[in-house]
Every structure is written in structure tokens, then in C-alpha cells.
Amino acid sequence: MPTDTFAAMRQSIIDGAPDQAGSLAKQALEQGIAPLEAIDHGFVPGMSEVGEQFAQHKIFLPDMLASAEAMKAAMGVLEPELARQGGERPRAGVVVLGTAKGDIHEIGKTLVGTLLTAHGFRVHDLGVDVTGERFAATAREVAADVVGVSALLTTTMRGQRSVIETLEREGLRPRVKVIVGGAPVTRRWAEEIGADGYGKDAQSAVALVKSLVESPAVAESDRIQPEESAVSHK
Numbered sequence: 001m002p003t004d005t006f007a008a009m010r011q012s013i014i015d016g017a018p019d020q021a022g023s024l025a026k027q028a029l030e031q032g033i034a035p036l037e038a039i040d041h042g043f044v045p046g047m048s049e050v051g052e053q054f055a056q057h058k059i060f061l062p063d064m065l066a067s068a069e070a071m072k073a074a075m076g077v078l079e080p081e082l083a084r085q086g087g088e089r090p091r092a093g094v095v096v097l098g099t100a101k102g103d104i105h106e107i108g109k110t111l112v113g114t115l116l117t118a119h120g121f122r123v124h125d126l127g128v129d130v131t132g133e134r135f136a137a138t139a140r141e142v143a144a145d146v147v148g149v150s151a152l153l154t155t156t157m158r159g160q161r162s163v164i165e166t167l168e169r170e171g172l173r174p175r176v177k178v179i180v181g182g183a184p185v186t187r188r189w190a191e192e193i194g195a196d197g198y199g200k201d202a203q204s205a206v207a208l209v210k211s212l213v214e215s216p217a218v219a220e221s222d223r224i225q226p227e228e229s230a231v232s233h234k
């Protein structure tokens, strides 16, 4: 893919231009570009730049919001294609995903969910601002193999710890693996809070979940039995 196109994608995010971002995403698909390539090399670098400019007070909240809208327009085109490319696969495992309490950043978490779905996992996306109790209740209801908690703010990273504590308190922890991610999250933090894994991006999240689900440490007999009630997708 020409560097110019990636540069245009990046710029459409910086400019907060949803129409432009959406049509560049469509063009990429028409040209046979892999959706993840467009996301990782075109649109995400724009978001990173926006984050840096915001930190340096060069832009303000409304600008960041406009950039997020542009990112969502691009993802709206690319994510269905990403999911479709996964095709029909045998169910690989059940994942409950959400963004920690107090945190409304959803773009990265949603991308992780889409890619997991494309790889055959059944994903229950609880959305944003999710309490530990809700993660635990859903994990129990759907017999989750893995709970994934996203946090984009240094303040809401604490929510990841509290999800683990809640799962422990409710007796679910031995049977449910917990993975964490999000821009400020590190492997070290994951270790500190006793998570089972850390993923730096959506692709590593898939590899991580695969390795955890395949791990013999989660014995079949240890799996939580699903409850009667169904959980709706968000």
C-alpha cells in the first residue's frame, strides 16, 4: 500500500474528518488492503499523534472527540470486514470483554473483540465503564474462559485490579483467566496485579487468549457451568 495512503489515513484522524476516514477505509478494502494493515499503519498512528498533541496541550478535548469519531468511522468500515474474514470456525472459547469502571475509551477494546470473534472466540462485549461485579456476573453466566479488561487512563488501571479481586471474592478466579491491556498498561502492571496475561495490541491479544484457552491449567472439570439466563451482546 502506498505510504501516501497511510499518510492520508493518519491525517484524516488528526483532522477529525469522519467522511474522509470512512472513504479512505473503503478505498483500502477496494484495493485489497488487509483491514488490520490499514488500522495499524494508517489510522492508529493518527490516534497516537492526537494523544501526544493532547498531552502537550496543543489540542483540546473537542478535537480528541472529533478524532475519535473519525476513527470510529474508519472502524465501522473495517471491522465488519475483519470479522467476515475470520469466516465460520469452530468455537474456540468464551471471552468477556469490557473497559474498566470510570473509563469510556472503547476503540481499542472493540478492536480486540472483533479480532477475537474473527478467530472463532465467542465474545461478550460489556462496553465501557464496567464494574468488577458486572464482569464477574457475566463471566459466571456465560462460563467464560477469559475475562479481558481494557484501561486507557492511569486512574482506571486500578479497575483492572479490582476486577481480579472481585473474581477472587466470588470464587471464580481459579477457573477464569484474566488478561489486561490498554495504552498505559504494561506487562509489569499485569504481573503486579496478578493477571494471567498482557496484550499490547489486538493481534497479541488473540495469541494470548489462544495460549490461555489451550493451557491445560484450565481443566474441563474446573470450568464454570453456564447459568440459564442468556447474556445479550452489546
Ligand code: B12
Pocket: 044, 047, 048, 050, 051, 052, 054, 055, 061, 064, 065, 067, 068, 071, 102, 103, 104, 105, 106, 107, 108, 109, 111, 112, 148, 149, 150, 151, 152, 153, 154, 155, 179, 180, 181, 182, 183, 184, 198, 199, 200, 201, 202, 203, 204, 205
Ligand atoms: C480517542 C481518545 C479519547 C476519546 C475516546 C472515544 C472512544 N469512544 O473511545 C475521548 C475524546 C472520549 C477521550 C476522553 C478522555 N481522554 Co482520551 N484518548 C484518546 C486517544 C487519543 C486514543 C485512544 C484510542 O482509541 N487509541 C486507538 C486504539 C486502537 O488503541 P488502544 O486503545 O491503545 O487499544 C489497543 C491496545 O492498547 C490494546 N488493548 C486495548 N484494550 C485492550 C484490552 C485487552 C484485554 C488487551 C489484551 C489489549 C487491549 O489493543 C488495542 C488494539 O491494538 C488516547 C491517546 C492514546 N495514545 O492512547 C487518549 C488518552 C487515553 N486520553 C486521555 C485523557 C486524559 C482523557 C480524558 C480524561 C480527557 C478529559 N480531560 O476529559 C477523557 C477521559 C474520559 C473517560 N472517563 O474515560 C489520556 C490519558 C492519560 C493518562 N495518563 O491517564 C490519553 C493517553 C491522551 C494523553 N496523551 O493525554 N479520549
